[in-house]
Amino acid sequence: MAEYTLPKAYDFSTTEQEIYAWWEKNGFFKPWNDPHKPGFDPNIKPFVISIPPANVTGELHLGHAMVVSMEDLMIRYHRMKGIPTLWVPGIDHAGIATQLQVEKALAKEHLTREQIGREEFLRRTWAWKEKYGGIITSQIRRLGASCDWDRERFTMDEGLSRAVREAFVRLYEKGLIYRGPRLINWSPGLKTAVSDLEVEYSEEPGTLYYFKYMFAAGESQPGDDLIYIPVATTRPETILGDTAVAVHPDDPRYQRYIGRKVVVPILGRQIPVIADPYVDREFGTGALKITPGHDPNDFAIGEKHGLPVISVLDESARVNENGGPYCGLDRFEARKNLWEDMRRAGLVIKEEPYMLNVPRSQRGGEIVEPMISTQWFVRIEPLAKAALDAVKDRRIRIVPERFTKVYYNWLENIQDWCISRQLWWGHRIPVWHCADCGKMTVARDNPTHCSFCHSPKIEQDADVLDTWFSSGLWPFSTLGWPEQTPDLDYFYPTSMMETGYDILFFWVARMIMMGLEFTGQVPFETVYLHGLIRDADGRKMSKSFGNVIDPLVVMNEMGTDALRFTLLVGSTPGNDLNLSLKKVEGNRNFANKIWNAGRFVINAIGQAPKQPLAEPDWTLADSWIWARMQNLVRDVERLFQNYQYGEAGRQIYEFFWSEFADWYIEIAKLQLAEGGDRAYYTAKTLTSILDMSLRLLHPFTPYVTEALWGHLKKASQAHSPNFSPKGGWEEALIVAAWPVPRPEESWESEKIQEFTIIQDIVRIIRNWRSENNVTPGKRIPATLVSDKYIHTLQDQAKAIASLAQLDIASLNIIESLSEKPQGSAALVIGHVEVYLPLTGLVAIDEERQRLQKE
RNA sequence: GGGCGGAUAGCUCAGUUGGUUAGAGCGCCUCUCUUACACAGAGGAGGUCGUAGGUUCGAGUCCUAUUCCGCCCACCA
Numbered sequence: 024m025a026e027y028t029l030p031k032a033y034d035f036s037t038t039e040q041e042i043y044a045w046w047e048k049n050g051f052f053k054p055w056n057d058p059h060k061p062g063f064d065p066n067i068k069p070f071v072i073s074i075p076p077a078n079v080t081g082e083l084h085l086g087h088a089m090v091v092s093m094e095d096l097m098i099r100y101h102r103m104k105g106i107p108t109l110w111v112p113g114i115d116h117a118g119i120a121t122q123l124q125v126e127k128a129l130a131k132e133h134l135t136r137e138q139i140g141r142e143e144f145l146r147r148t149w150a151w152k153e154k155y156g157g158i159i160t161s162q163i164r165r166l167g168a169s170c171d172w173d174r175e176r177f178t179m180d181e182g183l184s185r186a187v188r189e190a191f192v193r194l195y196e197k198g199l200i201y202r203g204p205r206l207i208n209w210s211p212g213l214k215t216a217v218s219d220l221e222v223e224y225s226e227e228p229g230t231l232y233y234f235k236y237m238f239a240a241g242e243s244q245p246g247d248d249l250i251y252i253p254v255a256t257t258r259p260e261t262i263l264g265d266t267a268v269a270v271h272p273d274d275p276r277y278q279r280y281i282g283r284k285v286v287v288p289i290l291g292r293q294i295p296v297i298a299d300p301y302v303d304r305e306f307g308t309g310a311l312k313i314t315p316g317h318d319p320n321d322f323a324i325g326e327k328h329g330l331p332v333i334s335v336l337d338e339s340a341r342v343n344e345n346g347g348p349y350c351g352l353d354r355f356e357a358r359k360n361l362w363e364d365m366r367r368a369g370l371v372i373k374e375e376p377y378m379l380n381v382p383r384s385q386r387g388g389e390i391v392e393p394m395i396s397t398q399w400f401v402r403i404e405p406l407a408k409a410a411l412d413a414v415k416d417r418r419i420r421i422v423p424e425r426f427t428k429v430y431y432n433w434l435e436n437i438q439d440w441c442i443s444r445q446l447w448w449g450h451r452i453p454v455w456h457c458a459d460c461g462k463m464t465v466a467r468d469n470p471t472h473c474s475f476c477h478s479p480k481i482e483q484d485a486d487v488l489d490t491w492f493s494s495g496l497w498p499f500s501t502l503g504w505p506e507q508t509p510d511l512d513y514f515y516p517t518s519m520m521e522t523g524y525d526i527l528f529f530w531v532a533r534m535i536m537m538g539l540e541f542t543g544q545v546p547f548e549t550v551y552l553h554g555l556i557r558d559a560d561g562r563k564m565s566k567s568f569g570n571v572i573d574p575l576v577v578m579n580e581m582g583t584d585a586l587r588f589t590l591l592v593g594s595t596p597g598n599d600l601n602l603s604l605k606k607v608e609g610n611r612n613f614a615n616k617i618w619n620a621g622r623f624v625i626n627a628i629g630q631a632p633k634q635p636l637a638e639p640d641w642t643l644a645d646s647w648i649w650a651r652m653q654n655l656v657r658d659v660e661r662l663f664q665n666y667q668y669g670e671a672g673r674q675i676y677e678f679f680w681s682e683f684a685d686w687y688i689e690i691a692k693l694q695l696a697e698g699g700d701r702a703y704y705t706a707k708t709l710t711s712i713l714d715m716s717l718r719l720l721h722p723f724t725p726y727v728t729e730a731l732w733g734h735l736k737k738a739s740q741a742h743s744p745n746f747s748p749k750g751g752w753e754e755a756l757i758v759a760a761w762p763v764p765r766p767e768e769s770w771e772s773e774k775i776q777e778f779t780i781i782q783d784i785v786r787i788i789r790n791w792r793s794e795n796n797v798t799p800g801k802r803i804p805a806t807l808v809s810d811k812y813i814h815t816l817q818d819q820a821k822a823i824a825s826l827a828q829l830d831i832a833s834l835n836i837i838e839s840l841s842e843k844p845q846g847s848a849a850l851v852i853g854h855v856e857v858y859l860p861l862t863g864l865v866a867i868d869e870e871r872q873r874l875q876k877e
Numbered sequence: 878g879g880g881c882g883g884a885u886a887g888c889u890c891a892g893u894u895g896g897u898u899a900g901a902g903c904g905c906c907u908c909u910c911u912u913a914c915a916c917a918g919a920g921g922a923g924g925u926c927g928u929a930g931g932u933u934c935g936a937g938u939c940c941u942a943u944u945c946c947g948c949c950c951a952c953c954a
Contacts, residue, residue: 031914042916224952231954256954269954303953311954320953380952425881432880432950559889561947581916593890598882599948601889605903612916623913667895673891673901688913786920793920799909 028573029625029734033618035582041727043164046729051757052169056107060508070101071338071517073111074163074170074502083162085556085564085602086523088574089594091166092587093553094521096668098169099722103761109514111501112163112170119213119386122448125151138600141447143761148448160573167583167725169757174501174510186500187450187493188467190541195454195465199402200442202454202463206315206322209394211340211354212387215445216398218440218489220528221385231377232259232362233308235370236268239284239293252285252296253372255307257379258317259365260358263346264335267313269324272298274309287847288365297328310794334395339444341355354392399443399452399486406536407434412546413535421550422666423597426524433528442489449487451631457481495533498546505541517547524552524597539618551666556590559603576606584724585611592672613676614727617720620684621731624709625738627695631706633743640700643819644690645708647778650771651682652712657764659719663680672723679716686782687712690822710739710746715762725757732756777815781823784816788827791850791859806847806858808840816855 046052056067072094078566094110102108126136127146136144163170192844194200207216235251243250268285270277284293301324302311315325316334325332335345340355342349349357365371410433413419414427443452455464456474458480463843464470472479496504498520503509516538518529531550538546557563558570565571577586594600641649655678662671664795687709694705698853711734718727733756739746753759784807797803807816807823816823816836824831843849843858850857 029913032896032916198914254954258954302954306953308954313954318954382952429881429949436951553947561889595891601887603903606889608916609902612914615916616914619914621913626913662893667893670891670893677901684913685918689918692913724916790921793908796908799919800911 025397027143029618030623031619031622033582033615033727033730035584035614035726036579038730039167039583042726042729046169046757047172049755051102052110053173053757054107054109054169054171058513063513065513067107069107069109069478069514070098070519071109071111071514071810072098072519073498073517074168083159083574083592085572085574087159087163087558088166088586089553089590089600091163091168091669092517092590093551093594095166095168095587095725096591097521099155099725099757100524100663100761102169102757103718103721103759105760109174110168111174111693112160112168112172119215119372119444119446121148121152122446123213123386125448131567136447144447152569165578165583166574167587169725181781182675183493183496183500184450186496186504187488188453189505190492190496190537191453191488192465192467193541194401199405201402202399202443204395204397205400205439205441206317206319206393207396207398208382208391209338209340209396210384210387210389210391210631211338212384212389213446214338216396216441216443217384217386217391218441218491222382222391223385224380224382226375227379227381229257229377229379229381231255231257231307231375233372234259234262234288234365235290235372236285236310236312237370238280239286241282242285243290244279247279249280252280252310253308254310254312256312257377258358259362260342260346260349260354260363261314261317261335262312263290263342263357264314264316264333265294265312266315266325266330266333267294267297269299269302269311269313270309271304274302274304277310280440288368288370289361297324299324299328306357317393319393322393322395336392336394340392342777362463362678373434373599398441401440401442403437403536404442406540407437409539410434410532410535413539418545419548419550422552426550426552426597428735430527430532436531442488442492443484443486444489445485446487449490450493452484452486452488454484455481456484460831491529491533494530495537496541498534498538499542515542515546519549519551520547520550521553523555525555527552541826549666553594554599557599557601559601559605561599561601569832572604577604581607581611582614582726584614586726587725588613588672588676588723592669592676594669596666597747613680614724616684617717617724617727618731620679620688621713621717621735623688624706624713625734627691627706627709628738628742628746630695630702631742632699632703633666634745635703636698637700637866639704639789641708642690642694642701643774643778643781643815644687644694644822645704646770646774648683648687648712650774651678652715653765653767653771654775655719656715658764659765660764662698675716675723679720683716689826693821693825707746710735711748714748717756718759718762721756729756732759771799777812780812780815780853780855781819782855784823784855785826787850787852787857788829788859792828795848798827802828802830804835804860805829806835806837806840806844807855807860808837809855811854813838 025854054069056064056069058065074091074094098108098110125144128147128151129135129139133170137380139147191200208219208222209215233253233255236254237251238249252270254268256262270281272278272281280296281298283296285296286293297313302309302318304866313321313324313330315322315330317336322332324330333345336354337343337344340354342352342354344350346357348354349361352360362371382388382389396636411431414421414430421430453466455466455470455473457464457476457478459478460473462473462475464474464481466474470481473481493500498517499511499515502508502515504511520534522531538544558572562568562570574586586609589602589607590600592610593602593606654672657830658674659671662668662674691705691709695702714732717732717735721728721732736752739751750760788805792799792803805827813836820834820836821831823829824834840856844860846861847858848861850859
């Protein structure tokens, strides 16, 4: 009677919760070398990750699941290696996503943010955030995230606000932040400026409009061929803001008209014809209308030629007072009306279908309008230079390597960063405008009066900062910066930044710039970029397409381990992962396999003798599985060092299932049945191989391994102290020692080779049986002939017989054969010949019938 | 326009210092409910590793060219 039995099916749903609570209760998530604790040793290098802020939409998506799984894998691995780890969770940050959600809720009540006021809006956002922030936290926990939750920091709390202000003020004082009217990307839907990165371009069919820029009265000269300059545009409404028409200085068609005046259609303003080499003579009509107020290139040309800048759109992208008769119209309506009016005035030449590259807001999806607006900017060149150097001189390593090129390219061509947003949810810009003297007071603490004229009539700038401004401070703000805290001292710079490659610029580059600027150190040593998760057919997951896989549903149905293993093993660095439920199902089966193999081992321990009588007499199978395990430990270690986490997981899977479970356990059954020392040492081998396998698997599938390991430990302790690993059983698998790779010993490859012979023989016999339709249960006689492996074969007779279903009583193993046996099938595998009798095995009649059917 | 990635079994993908007969999962076919597991076990079919050259004793792996697909950056009206 076994002393210890486990339920047949692994019940992950309750086990996961219990295990997680137990880890947390026992403080396993806390770094063992902590500057806040006695006995702290500052010389031990910790492994640190700050977990990226999850957004607050209330939905855990696969992107989060990926990040959390990957980071948790790294954390668990280092923790088991005895390296103090810190994983600082952050829950969310200010951002458009949150604000959009709240505004959506408002819209349902037919309210706008203006109607309820800033204070009420923020109150609602906080309430909303608290509600969903908590949900996200619990979901991240379910993924097994072994964070030090006590260090959890919310970005909108006092601590981060301080960090943000400190950062802003320092940059301002250094002259790296400036404010001014510039041409920026304006999102009319969100009514805010957005950065270059937040604009996405999509190819859409549109129209190229050709029209006439008539020369002003009295501008014509003798010899003129033209009475107008033909111009093409894709956005006719911007005609209202034109301040010049540009042609190429060497263009013979237009050369003589440079400097003349032309008339803006409908509005009647007179604007000059200018020459600029920027104009492409081949494109369109070879003449370009210049709208400095609504086009970045035109803006540059306008600056060069000292042209006035006319803005014709308001914050909702409606035409403003500069648009004359079109004032108040939506931009697209204005386009239509203006074009019709121009047609009536005889100014239209033609329309042509044209493929446009339309700039759209990443968040709202509406067309972004380049507009002149007063915004705050970060002068980026010095920051970018430092960030570039940090990667170039390898203080920061990007994995996979190829993204360094992308990183360089972006930083080398970077434009100043527009950091102000006309949103309400975010960190307010710490600048106060004085109503009396008009000067700006920039302060870390809320001032009561203007620092220039001491007037109390000051008002804080209405804008908030770009989400990524505060996110860029993440690696150090979570550790207490700007205070020089013990945490910051010890845990910064962090070791690893793990994230999707899609936010390399948004976030990673900004963290590097900010980290170098404010701490003088790189914020992390390694950037590991994982791929994006797509559906089974490689399509982007989108709600409208309906191919979104909800990680919560998957976890409920298949268990967290299955999901995690799928994400971790399915991904190679930087490459996208096509996720299908079939894959998760396969890994659910693997978790079940682990559980059941564990049940077998635990049962075996209970049945084995408690003491050995003599020195160990290892069988070939024992030595083989041990050698294979040593090999695996070496390979896994090497792969982890090279960030090949997926391949490492695959190899452990392979080992566990097709070597340990399929071969060793099958042979172990025989060895256990022998009883005595054989059974004792077999149970011991089973225990240590399972123990080590669970250790290796733990970072991938934390729950099932921890649960099973706990049972293994108990069963082993209950039975005999002899079954404990060297150094005894640790308190928990999560803090158990990672298997140490040992140098290869010469016997290892020998035993592996020998065992491979056995496997080959068994396989070739099974194959033959299957092909000849020998009843599976039927034990058949056999003759094995081998000079080279005679001893191995004799030793392994029982195992071979059992695995290949041979009749042990009529199994002949001999060195050589003078004469081939009559009526036998001869199989050759390597240096071994196998003879199987043909007579009486194959059911000849049945076989004939079967063949006839076919 | 610039850059990057992919192209390997019906499908989704591994395969990192070039090395024996190219792997896995799923799917398919044949058997088996053998006391860890049918979320399983045994066996099988299925690939000239996109194409064309080259380097090498040896190339899925390195080099050159090329086709197709995808992505990123830039943004010529």
